[in-house]
Amino acid sequence: MNRSSHADGLREAISGWTDALGADRVSTEEAVRERLARTTTTCGTRPACVLYPTTTAEVQEVVCIAAAHGTVLYPISRGKNWGYGDACAPIDDAAIVDLSRMNRIIEVNTELGYAVIEPGVSQQQLYEYLTENRTGLWMDCTGAGTEASLMGNTLDRGFGHTRYGDHVATTCGMEVVLADGRVLETGFGHYSNARTRHVYRYGVGPFLDGLFCQSGMGIVTRIGLWLMPEPEAFCCFAFTVPDYDDLAVLIDRLRPLRMQGILSGALHIGNDLRVLSNRTHYPWEEANGITPLPEPIRARMREELAIGAWSGASALTGTRAQVRGAKRAVRRALRGLGELHFGNDRIIQWGSRFAQTFKWTRFGRRIGEQLTSLRPVYGLLKGIPNNEALRGAEWRLRSHPAHPVGDPLDRNCGILWASPVLPLSGSHAAEVVGLAEPIYKEHGFEPLITFTMISERAMMGVFTIAFDKGESDESNQAHACYKALITSLIDAGYPPYRVSLEGMPLIRSADDTFWDVAAEIKRALDPKDIIARGRYIPPLGDQ
């Protein structure tokens, strides 16, 4: 299609959408488009317009009109895909399908522990529903903040902090609008009256849910989400190890506990810099504007804020006796490695009071600092969303807004996340750290690193590149650093679990049957490639 017929098609589509949704739910306003073009990464795109359907039927209409005119749609749930592309389509001039107004919690089943939600439901919204209605159920949430969409995160295969941390594995039953306007119900959902729609994932016949994650095979408009019953007993544990080189042994000591199911939650471990980035800002003055952070300053800050080389936290849940047993196992596993503390609401309250009272002592200050470092993760271990982890995005900013946390897009925060998957083994962790550190250094950044034991056998590394979007040199360096990290990690055998727009071309290669097959399936379901063209799967026209 040439440029002018493309413009004609778009104009006609906009007219069709306006007829279908009403003028107030189709926006071509410059300011709105500009807002959605913003990105925390280095590759933003500009949309042609924004559509706000509120029902599945409206999404069907939107899709049919797009198909008729060959215009590209880019569905977003709430557009908070920070560090991985935000609300930006892979290509310019897409029509953003903003699903944030489809935000109904359709059902919460307290007996079987699940919720059925629409794309626009935020972490905070479900959390409040579960609490206010005294459901006795806990959700899993990510550090992406209170306003992030639960469904959006799941479709990108995000992960959280509890034993339901693998989000894809704990969802069940999708409603999907296909590129020709049909509605697909996966699992058992296509049997009218099926009682098992949201309790058994696979249904009968091929299992299709996997197709709709990290792709543009359809627009998911509803999803079942499993929720945990509040456990009889809950105990958080937090540890720090003083020596960088102890990462490998730390992981190898924890692996058996994870594999035995003694640790069932998604344990997180972060390096000192990652914890620092969440506690404070880059000391531009002290460092005389030099990057990366000079070692003596890093050591001074670590000491002052009582941060170990590596810090980690997770929770133990079950019956009281089981948690007691698990505590013993954790204590045994980490013996001699560093500091280990157990805590629950009561102990943490008590600790805070103690730290406040004795803040004039070194010990009191130390306890206070440790509790402050733990804060971002403690709530998440119980499925309570917060915005604390977003602070890390402000690490490199030259000027800081008065309010401590907020939308990174409003603050010029730059974030890129290289997120390799690793076998749950110390030697692999040491290898990727050794590989990443010189790349960070070469590009003038500090390695902000976390590892999450997402399952019994795998860890996610999240290698953050925090930068100031107001500084164009730094932004260019961040872009180069991200590309170098992703490429080196893939070459070394650690491909990422998820990428930003700048990462998508890096994970694909010609002559890879996997991507060919993905494109063939995409073509079968969306021959005109109108839904999220170029998202993970290469644009069909490129083949």
Add this chain to the structure above:
Amino acid sequence: MNRSSHADGLREAISGWTDALGADRVSTEEAVRERLARTTTTCGTRPACVLYPTTTAEVQEVVCIAAAHGTVLYPISRGKNWGYGDACAPIDDAAIVDLSRMNRIIEVNTELGYAVIEPGVSQQQLYEYLTENRTGLWMDCTGAGTEASLMGNTLDRGFGHTRYGDHVATTCGMEVVLADGRVLETGFGHYSNARTRHVYRYGVGPFLDGLFCQSGMGIVTRIGLWLMPEPEAFCCFAFTVPDYDDLAVLIDRLRPLRMQGILSGALHIGNDLRVLSNRTHYPWEEANGITPLPEPIRARMREELAIGAWSGASALTGTRAQVRGAKRAVRRALRGLGELHFGNDRIIQWGSRFAQTFKWTRFGRRIGEQLTSLRPVYGLLKGIPNNEALRGAEWRLRSHPAHPVGDPLDRNCGILWASPVLPLSGSHAAEVVGLAEPIYKEHGFEPLITFTMISERAMMGVFTIAFDKGESDESNQAHACYKALITSLIDAGYPPYRVSLEGMPLIRSADDTFWDVAAEIKRALDPKDIIARGRYIPPLGDQ
């Protein structure tokens, strides 16, 4: 294609396969075809020939030749899909691709707990490998016997008895030969040198593994299988409840334990008849040839063999302290409902000796009978395969072979399994039992019922119809009974997780977007519909 050109194509294909594999690995022998046409169900089909590739490259050749001549292939792993179609293709005259000679255990990783296996690896083979090599790893296995293929069961979404009971959820990384001969590596497998091929399932981009289960989208030639580390502590528990009506309360008492993760294994519950069918044969003489089993005889047999209305078993694993805690929770949950026993190897040995010594007492006999009833499941709780559960298939036989268990196909056993999925809730269990019982009765069969708590929210019901294939009236009745069960269960909102050939048309309906989409994907990957035509997905020509 008309009949004669079909025959020409087949002849040419056979000649091509003979060139590729050698004459000794292509069989058109009458006896061989006859053997593979046998079925334990009521719908067998006759193959045109049997091919025995031994490598992935040979499977690729087989597929390319089939594609060139438009001949239909039907891959089997070891052909032990008893009660669900055995080795029979959905249509006559397919070329069976028998993968049983691809039986290499390619890798066992003891640190990360996984095996990489080919389709022909049997349950017994992997079990022996793990034991003989002192890997310290346990596998999950099903009651399908020592000779059943692990991969075949997984692709049909079978389930076992341990905390890895959901087989599909504990496999990772497939190698698949597609209909045009390409090899697809799923997950991270398509990145050369990926270290995470068998530890992280999803890879990056859409997750395709689900397509290759219960379908004919490709021929899976290799799969990663997760294995559990032997737990520090293991404790089996077995219970019986005396009253049929206590099923619902039993399940509702156990659900919270399953949802809290206190029970992590796949707990099985069977009714008295199912336990009886495993212990003995239908008392044809005593019943004077009458079916279904008259109530007084059922009561007499139950009493004699010390079988409750419902019996169940599962295992608790973890650290010693955790298992102690879990035991307390189980005891509390089942208080007042019936008999509950805990056991491990030591206790069971001791119990057997006790029963032997005191077999002249009522109590000694009772213990002995209870231990005998437990036998089929006890080994499975530790991942040790056995052939005990196959006995149930002989329940209705008129004459019994001397050897106690063997291949049901050699014994004229008829088996059909209607296997609905239910929410893990007592009222649903009561509802399906109430629905099934009159259907069994009407067709002259006893309801042989088990429920398996496969996950935190779902149960599989397995409603066995055991019949004697030597009796044509009984076979016809079994066929009718199966169809009535499946149809009624779907209507009531409980579609099955898996079906036999006679069930496949029953689960599909015209105007169901799900099956349309499945067929569209199948067409994209296999336009000539040569792989397992008609398996779950309707034949493409039918549309």
